[in-house]
Amino acid sequence: MLIVEDHGTLRAALRDWIEYLVPGVSVRSAGSVQEALDTLAQAAADVVLMDIGLPGMSGIEGTRLIRARAPETPVVMLSILDDRAHVAEALDAGASAFVPKRRMRDELPPVLRAVLEKRSSRAGGAVSGGGDRP
Amino acid sequence: MSAEVQLLAFHLDRERYGLPLASVERVVRIVEITSLPKAPEIVLGLINVQGRVIAVVDVRKRFRLPQREATLSDSLIIARTPARAVALVADSVTGVVECTERETVSARAIVPGMEYVEGVAKLGDGMILIHDLGRFLSLDEERRLDEAIAHA
Numbered sequence: 001m002l003i004v005e006d007h008g009t010l011r012a013a014l015r016d017w018i019e020y021l022v023p024g025v026s027v028r029s030a031g032s033v034q035e036a037l038d039t040l041a042q043a044a045a046d047v048v049l050m051d052i053g054l055p056g057m058s059g060i061e062g063t064r065l066i067r068a069r070a071p072e073t074p075v076v077m078l079s080i081l082d083d084r085a086h087v088a089e090a091l092d093a094g095a096s097a098f099v100p101k102r103r104m105r106d107e108l109p110p111v112l113r114a115v116l117e118k119r120s121s122r123a124g125g126a127v128s129g130g131g132d133r134p
Numbered sequence: 135m136s137a138e139v140q141l142l143a144f145h146l147d148r149e150r151y152g153l154p155l156a157s158v159e160r161v162v163r164i165v166e167i168t169s170l171p172k173a174p175e176i177v178l179g180l181i182n183v184q185g186r187v188i189a190v191v192d193v194r195k196r197f198r199l200p201q202r203e204a205t206l207s208d209s210l211i212i213a214r215t216p217a218r219a220v221a222l223v224a225d226s227v228t229g230v231v232e233c234t235e236r237e238t239v240s241a242r243a244i245v246p247g248m249e250y251v252e253g254v255a256k257l258g259d260g261m262i263l264i265h266d267l268g269r270f271l272s273l274d275e276e277r278r279l280d281e282a283i284a285h286a
Contacts, residue, residue: 007261008149009197010254013247053261080239080256101254102239105246 002045003029004036004062005078006054014049021109022116031055033062040066045073047115050095052079052086060093067094074115078104139238139255143231143262144211144224146199152231152255152262153222157213161227164208173282174275180286181210181221188212189279190221191270196250197263215267217276233257238264 001018005011008031015027028045030036032054040048048066052059063075074096079086082100090098096118097111141152142161167179167190178190190210194201204223211222233255241251241263252266271279 007254007263008147008199009151009248009251009263010245010261012198013245016247017245053256055260080237080254080261101244104244105242 001025001027002036002039002048003027004031004033004048004050004054004059005029006031006051018049018112021112033057033059033065036062037065037069040070040073044070046119047112048073048075050075050077052077052081052090060089063090063093063095074119076108076111076115078108137235138232139235141231141233141255141262141264142211143228144209145226145228146194146197146224149197149199150228150260150262151197152264153211153213153267154264155230157267159212159214159219162210162212164204164206164210164223167204170282170286172278172285174271174278176271176275177279177282178223180283183212186219187283188219188221189283190223193222193224193265196270213267215270217271220267220270231257231262233262241266
């Protein structure tokens, strides 16, 4: 799993939480889209958790690039901004799900489970999660 | 209309943090930090600011950032916890930023394990973690700090 989040303290807390939620998972992290692309070039990830507001290239653009390069890699977008426009933009960019940070503690675990299950069964399609789907 | 929140923004490494402006007394240039034997690990030592003795707390340790020695370019933010005034060593203080309550999210709603963070705010140029001074020192650390200062 790859976490793309620019704030180090939040990234570390998210990493610990994911390791607790998904025992045995290998978690890598990146602070920018470019760092994420470099990390994914070394080895693919089961799931990418991508913040929208990143320095330089946004998480939306990063999701487009990752999905273009590795269509089998699901991307779950995370953002403080959860208005309909941002949710629509994230899903349009190819995100499998959108989880608003203000409800992440409650909503990320079921979304992550669903994405991982879909991934393991090799099924396609978007996963409903958290945000207001347009 | 959502109320405005004023924060004093500061940097540790590349990360940006904020303290509620109402809890900040002043910002001063770094001064010599005197070690305090038997103080809890989170306390770096004591400073004397115009005759007032204040404990310097290790904010880097709380935020799980790499440790480093204080340098002459660092600043000290003197702020009030519910129990005492404390000083925080910051790489730099960037000034006051404002955000609305709507733009801030409680840290506890985001992810477990960020006890020292009150919330996260989205600003125009990035994100800021809002420091929860009320939770900075545990009751046990407060007690041990009181004892160490009493014996200093």
